[in-house]
Amino acid sequence: MAAEIFYGFELLLLKRFQSDLRLWHEWKLKLLDKAGECFGCIDALEDLGDIPQSLWFLSVALHKRQKYVLQLVYQEVKREQEGRLKKSGDTLLSTYLSYHQFTEFHLDSIFKYGEDNKLPRELFKCPNVTYLSLKYNSLDHLPADIGRMSRLEYLALTNNKLQVHSIPYSLTFCRKLKTVLLDNNLLDALPGFLLKMPSIETVHRHGNHNYFKATFMWYHTDVNFRIIPVSGSNDANMDITETLEFWAAKSLIGSKVDFYSDHGVAVVIKDYISDIYDNFNICNYCNQACLASHSGYKVITFKNPYLGNTCVPFQHWACSIDCAKALEVPARVEQIAAARDLDRQYEDFIQDCQKNFIAYFESSKFCGCGALFREETEEVQEQTTHNCHCTIM
Structure with a gap:
């Protein structure tokens, strides 16, 4: 069965509409007007007028996922007409995701440097996702909600700004996880809890800040230098009420x-x-x-x-x-x-090589000039080549 993919332009569209409900209401009415109450498709998108450059993801969605967008519009209009209130915690994103059985999230390069790149919790509440790609998003931490994705098998975090402490222990809850891509981040080692995840088969870790320097520095030090006291972080939110x-x-x-x-x-x-x-x-x-x-x-x-x-x-x-x-x-x-x-394995390998060479050497004869002659049959007693005047006996 083909994978059901959720794309970055869909996420950007829904995040924007959630943050600006007036804009959502405006475009909801436009789309409903052009599609009609018969729930048809919009064949002539130019009839919608010019879509601002800042809403480029809306244009892409209408070209590639028009059916999905219109379904959200119709369902929201129907809910409003029937006077039904949203359930607590329901958002446009959660509603959209609930209409489809997405199995893959392709969310690479959706955030520019300096933008709000917080990942919505709704993403991690999709139970069927096996593939999550978040490359090139300048992420400086991975939400603990990643632990909700119990069926996740593939996680790509290449080219972000992750450090060891910004990858949560809750990742261990993803017991089917096989592949983790951590290339080109700010890691000087891998998180220790990965050793408690036997399902993992592949980890990419190269291109990390100070990774190899740290590797050789700690590998050749005494045990006392592998246990390092660290002070508490002043960045932590200390306004938590201890209820x-x-x-x-x-x-x-x-x-x-x-x-x-x-x-x-x-x-x-x-x-x-x-x-x-x-x-x-x-x-x-x-x-x-x-x-x-x-x-x-x-x-x-x-x-x-x-x-x-x-x-x-x-x-x-x-x-x-x-x-x-x-x-x-x-x-x-x-x-x-x-x-x-x-x-020991290396020494055994060397010994095997030496034994094989000796056996090969003993089954061969060499003339004085170093040329090799191998006895093909018992009848071969003597051979003289045109380049060598040595007689091989």
């Missing part, structure tokens, strides 16, 4: 359980957790979530090999020195054992 709801959310975040798929967690709590998720650091060892203003430890470990690559660095956050050591020490032991195993 009962807050403490419940904090506990769920620290537990690392997939609260998005838990039917026992109310929708309003899930949305609240998404709103405050970025204000927490999650210990990669114990079940502790700390506000980002609290100090902790950055821990560097290596996986060798990892998905066909050697010497791959991972960065973890730990809430205490004990948790930091519990992460680093076993990883270092595993790294050393893996390195020795690779050394």
